[in-house]
Amino acid sequence: MGRLTAFGGRLQPLAPKVKAPIKVVEPFYQSKAWRELVARIKRERGNHCERCGSTKRVIADHKQERKDGGADLDPANIELLCFDHHQRKTAKARAARALGGQGTGGHQKSGSPSGS
Structure with a gap:
């Protein structure tokens, strides 16, 4: 297959129109x-991902996200995740929230599936 040469160097790649928002950490x-709760949980449970056992970039994450009504400082609502599992869980929760559901990241709230 031949190369397109008629346009020469006149075609330039398009600049991205949408930039990723800057990550702002909630106070x-x-x-x-x-910070004290996270340190305590890591001491008690070990500083590893509770899903795969990885010790790389371990993050304390709310099982049920705060914006979906999850308890802020309840150790039962905290799961230690490696960066990869945290990213997957967060993306799944955002997608569920965008579709009008609660973004629990794969964790069901207690009670009936209908929420009643």
Whole structure:
């Protein structure tokens, strides 16, 4: 197959029109209470992903996200995740929220499936 040469160097790649938003950390995650809870959970459970056992970039994450009504400082609502599992879980929760559901990241709230 031949190369297109008629346009020469006149075609330039398009500049991206949408830039990713800058990540802004919520003040809650800088609070003394949150940092102390995370340190305690990592001491008690071990500093590893609770899904795959990885020790790389372990993040304390809310099983039921705060914006979906999850308890802020309840150890039962905290799961230690590696960066990859955290990203997957968060993306799944955002997608569920965008579709009008609660983004629980794969964790059901207690009670009946209909929420009643």
